[in-house]
Amino acid sequence: MTTERKYTVAIAGAGKRGKVHAEYFHKDGRFEVVAISDVDPERVNAAALLAGHPQKYTDTRQMLRETKPDVFCFCTPPAVRLELVRLGVEHGVQLIASEKPMATSFNEAWEIINLCRQAQVKLVVSHQTKYGEHFQKTKQIISSGALGRVHTVYGTTLGWLLQMGTHVVDYVRYFAGEPDAEWVFGQVTGREKLTDSHPSPDYLFGEIHFNNGVRGIIEVGNLAQDVPEVEYFWHKVRIGAQGTEGFAEALIGGGWRAVTRDSGGPISGPGKWDVAHDTPPYIRDMALWLDDPARVHPCNGESAFKGFEILMGLCRSGVERRKIDLPLSPGEPEMEVLARIL
Numbered sequence: 001m002t003t004e005r006k007y008t009v010a011i012a013g014a015g016k017r018g019k020v021h022a023e024y025f026h027k028d029g030r031f032e033v034v035a036i037s038d039v040d041p042e043r044v045n046a047a048a049l050l051a052g053h054p055q056k057y058t059d060t061r062q063m064l065r066e067t068k069p070d071v072f073c074f075c076t077p078p079a080v081r082l083e084l085v086r087l088g089v090e091h092g093v094q095l096i097a098s099e100k101p102m103a104t105s106f107n108e109a110w111e112i113i114n115l116c117r118q119a120q121v122k123l124v125v126s127h128q129t130k131y132g133e134h135f136q137k138t139k140q141i142i143s144s145g146a147l148g149r150v151h152t153v154y155g156t157t158l159g160w161l162l163q164m165g166t167h168v169v170d171y172v173r174y175f176a177g178e179p180d181a182e183w184v185f186g187q188v189t190g191r192e193k194l195t196d197s198h199p200s201p202d203y204l205f206g207e208i209h210f211n212n213g214v215r216g217i218i219e220v221g222n223l224a225q226d227v228p229e230v231e232y233f234w235h236k237v238r239i240g241a242q243g244t245e246g247f248a249e250a251l252i253g254g255g256w257r258a259v260t261r262d263s264g265g266p267i268s269g270p271g272k273w274d275v276a277h278d279t280p281p282y283i284r285d286m287a288l289w290l291d292d293p294a295r296v297h298p299c300n301g302e303s304a305f306k307g308f309e310i311l312m313g314l315c316r317s318g319v320e321r322r323k324i325d326l327p328l329s330p331g332e333p334e335m336e337v338l339a340r341i342l
Contacts, residue, residue: 134271
């Protein structure tokens, strides 16, 4: 009988999401949490209680240098993503797992993805809502052909761009079959959220043309349509697909529904974002990818980069008032430009 390898994990950031990762890495038998760091010792102590009492640090560089983990997970504000990826690569980790968004500008995202490519470090970004049973059911309906030819995918959220927009575009791509985007056209307005920890325009509307012929339409921010079926603000997110013979959609906080070629009318089912349900398979798939490079994680960094590129292309389109072709090239940070003109 072959014993499965156990991987070591070091975690930076011991806030709410850091505690979730500490707990579920510890619960998964494929990982051992060896260290946690945070500038606040009390938060480190609280997270350590959930993770089997690993070593505790207030200095992340020291933690990585002394523990040399296989996996570096960080749950921190987005402004320090690039700095922490550099640290992980510098200290020879095999896999980096980060919160979304992967960056605050295309330049940062470009540097992050190239650092990981060059060092052959696997990157996972936490778009784990796709593990929900309602998202899985919607994806199954779309992939089965029951909608006929899928021609449009769509997503809407009242949350702002770098808080929830990164989720929306990731799941829109997921339902479209994860194609590359050829061009985008966007409009942006509002500057209140540009000073947020996740700096964003208050509202973005965008059209995305994918290379498989599917068109994406997204609304992100305070002018987006409501999702009245859901009460909790952060769960007011609708993602769906329209085909020649029906539609299927999932609400982050409100199940799934569809009309298909053979359904005989509307059909629906349960499901909502659930940490206890969605986090374990998200964590386990990291071990499977480390075991076998061919078992690429569904939340892999290359996919997250393509989604982030779409969002930044939409921001550039709003600034330049024209269609933007992809792939993008590095340029002036998008949020800095928006701060000048909005």
